[in-house]
Amino acid sequence: MASAPTAKGHLLVIPKYHGAKLHNLPDEYLQDILPVVKKLTIALGLNVDGPEGTGYNVLQNNGRIAHQVVDHVHFHLIPKRDEATGLIVGWPAEDADMSELAAYAKELQAKLA
Structure with missing residues (x-):
């Protein structure tokens, strides 16, 4: 990711707790992140759906x-x-084997239990 903004209004929401990666942060430092982001989308006018939509x-x-x-x-x-600004994603999608995905889902569910 570039160190410069990709569009007008590109901003960062930064937890006060220092952790290098998401799994290093205590849950209480994450509980307000999405509500803050939601408020910022409204302040930036990104919650208005026009004919072509705003994303x-x-x-x-x-x-x-x-x-x-x-x-x-x-x-x-x-x-x-618009198409020219903001995040531009190239997603290297792969064909999925549904039986392999189902087995992996069961494996993850067991680890979460």
């Missing part, structure tokens, strides 16, 4: 391989008002 991305990266540059958890709110 935005909420982005949080963990680790260099995942494009994290700053070693302090932070969340990007990136307005997407």
Whole structure:
């Protein structure tokens, strides 16, 4: 991720607790993040759906391989008002084997129990 804004209104929401990655933060430092982001979307006028819609991305990266540059958890709110500005994503999608996904889901459910 570039260190410069990608669109007017691109901002960061930063927890006060220092942790390099999301899993390093205590839950209480995360509980207000989405409500704050929601309020900011309204303040930026991103909650108004026009004929072509207004979009935005909420982005949080963990680790260099995942494009994290700053070693302090932070969340990007990136307005997407047109095709030329904001986050541009290239998603390397793969065909899914549904039986493998179902088995993996069961494995994860067991770890969460």
